[in-house]
Amino acid sequence: MFKKILVANRGEIALRIMQTCREMGISTVAVYSTADAESIHVKYADEAVCIGPALSRESYLNIPRIIAAAEVTNADAIHPGYGFLAENADFAEVCSSVNIKFIGPTAKMINQMGDKNTAKATMIAAGVPVVPGSQGLVSNLAEAVKTAQNTGYPVIIKPTAGGGGKGMRVVHEENQLEKALNTARSEAEQAFGNSGVYIEKFLENPRHVEIQILSDQHGNTIHLGERDCTVQRRHQKLIEETPSPAVDDALRKTMGDAAVAAAAAINYEGAGTIEFLLDKHGKFFFMEMNTRIQVEHPVTEERYDVDIVREQIIIADGQSIAGRTFTPKGHSIECRINAEDPDHLFRPSPGQLQVFHTPGGHGVRVDSHAYASYVVPSNYDSMIAKLIVTAHTRDEAIARMSRALDEFIVLGVKTTIPFHKQVMHSAVFQSGVFDTSFLESFRYEKS
Numbered sequence: 001m002f003k004k005i006l007v008a009n010r011g012e013i014a015l016r017i018m019q020t021c022r023e024m025g026i027s028t029v030a031v032y033s034t035a036d037a038e039s040i041h042v043k044y045a046d047e048a049v050c051i052g053p054a055l056s057r058e059s060y061l062n063i064p065r066i067i068a069a070a071e072v073t074n075a076d077a078i079h080p081g082y083g084f085l086a087e088n089a090d091f092a093e094v095c096s097s098v099n100i101k102f103i104g105p106t107a108k109m110i111n112q113m114g115d116k117n118t119a120k121a122t123m124i125a126a127g128v129p130v131v132p133g134s135q136g137l138v139s140n141l142a143e144a145v146k147t148a149q150n151t152g153y154p155v156i157i158k159p160t161a162g163g164g165g166k167g168m169r170v171v172h173e174e175n176q177l178e179k180a181l182n183t184a185r186s187e188a189e190q191a192f193g194n195s196g197v198y199i200e201k202f203l204e205n206p207r208h209v210e211i212q213i214l215s216d217q218h219g220n221t222i223h224l225g226e227r228d229c230t231v232q233r234r235h236q237k238l239i240e241e242t243p244s245p246a247v248d249d250a251l252r253k254t255m256g257d258a259a260v261a262a263a264a265a266i267n268y269e270g271a272g273t274i275e276f277l278l279d280k281h282g283k284f285f286f287m288e289m290n291t292r293i294q295v296e297h298p299v300t301e302e303r304y305d306v307d308i309v310r311e312q313i314i315i316a317d318g319q320s321i322a323g324r325t326f327t328p329k330g331h332s333i334e335c336r337i338n339a340e341d342p343d344h345l346f347r348p349s350p351g352q353l354q355v356f357h358t359p360g361g362h363g364v365r366v367d368s369h370a371y372a373s374y375v376v377p378s379n380y381d382s383m384i385a386k387l388i389v390t391a392h393t394r395d396e397a398i399a400r401m402s403r404a405l406d407e408f409i410v411l412g413v414k415t416t417i418p419f420h421k422q423v424m425h426s427a428v429f430q431s432g433v434f435d436t437s438f439l440e441s442f443r444y445e446k447s
């Protein structure tokens with residue numbers, strides 16, 4: 001087993017990973033930018049190395065500096081968390097070339113799934129249903145027009161290197177296609193350094209349902225059910241839950257089998273998530289695979305009583321997961337608490353926290369790196385906490401989430417807490433019957 005793991009990340013996920021390491025008796029190394037010198041992950045780790053200034057490119061995305069930190073501290077593995085270098089095949093490759101275990105899949109597997117368009121082709125070959133759309137990238141208007149005519153409007157133009165819901169464009173009519181294609185391509189180039197885009201049928205009123213899988217190095221894959229991430233704002237997840245109100249046992253089995261087949265198709269290793277869109281008729285379509293731990297993993301951990309970070313470490317160590325079973329129980333919901341102002345179009349609200357009082361009690365979990373007097377930097381993503389509750393039923397979980405949100409007091413910056421409170425009270429959310437357009441018609445009452 002590894003003796004020392006360097007965590008190449010910041011914020012709540014860095015802390016989350018180190019907590020598991022401590023339970024497993026593994027020492028930890030934090031890396032940090034100058035903007036994060038006062039961050040808890042730095043204090044919590046056994047050792048910490050400053051890797052550069054605030055700009056991610058010069059610190060959390062700087063491969064040579066992170067590798068140097070691992071070598072100097074004699075770390076034998078690196079956990080990349082999510083975001084930053086988590087799905088960077090070069091980083092995984094460099095780690096393996098200097099004999100440091102990258103806790104995640106190999107560079108080849110990351111490459112196979114990182115390019116979303118190639119991933120779809122792999123899934124078609126593996127017999128997994130995919131969202132209908134272009135065969136390959138779309139480089140000119142004629143190809144775009146032809147694809148859209150085949151699938152029918154509306155269509156969505158998506159960056160092949162995309163992530164975080166960025167750079168996607170929905171097109172309703174042929175005469176909007178040229179402009180949308182050009183904008184999407186230049187936005188993709190700017191955001192991801194890759195102008196490649198592909199086109200899909202824009203499914204109307206789908207739910208976002210994803211399957212968590214674990215695959216070991218010996219060819220065993222198991223799935224840990226689904227997470228429903230249908231509550232989204234501008235294609236970005238805000239609330240996640242498991243089980244999905246739209247998935248019954250039969251559908252869970254079919255989707256789980258498809259996810260396991262998807263992982264098997266690339267001989268996958270590690271924790272991963274297969275993302276699907278689910279239509280009202282129970283038909284589902286592969287969108288993409290995330291080859292890393294996801295933000296919303298705690299809802300699965302709570303319902304299945306599993307520590308996914310621990311599983312990642314065990315798998316990276318070469319142990320087998322054959323015969324392992326995880327029994328689900330209850331209902332789990334997560335709200336992302338962001339330092340954003342819901343009264344003003346969710347604009348970022350960085351700054352110093354005056355008060356940071358977290359909820360507690362039965363069935364409540366808070367994953368956070370924040371504390372009173374902590375300064376939320378403007379350089380990174382705005383999430384300051386994840387609030388996760390678990391109860392016997394969905395109704396009880398919603399009541400518990402409302403109660404926990406009422407107890408959560410953050411002063412000094414604006415947060416999404418008041419917004420989440422209203423969602424929990426909404427009859428539509430409570431009914432469980434909604435789709436990814438739910439928040440477009442949700443009337444948030446300004447505080």
Ligand code: ADP
Nearest residue numbers: 131162163164165166200201202203208235436
């Ligand atoms: P990213 O990797 O940037 O998060 P995804 O491909 O996972 O992008 O899509 C994010 C969200 O955008 C989905 O959860 C869904 O709500 C919406 N979306 C993406 N593709 C489609 C599609 N073909 N039809 C309808 N909605 C889509």
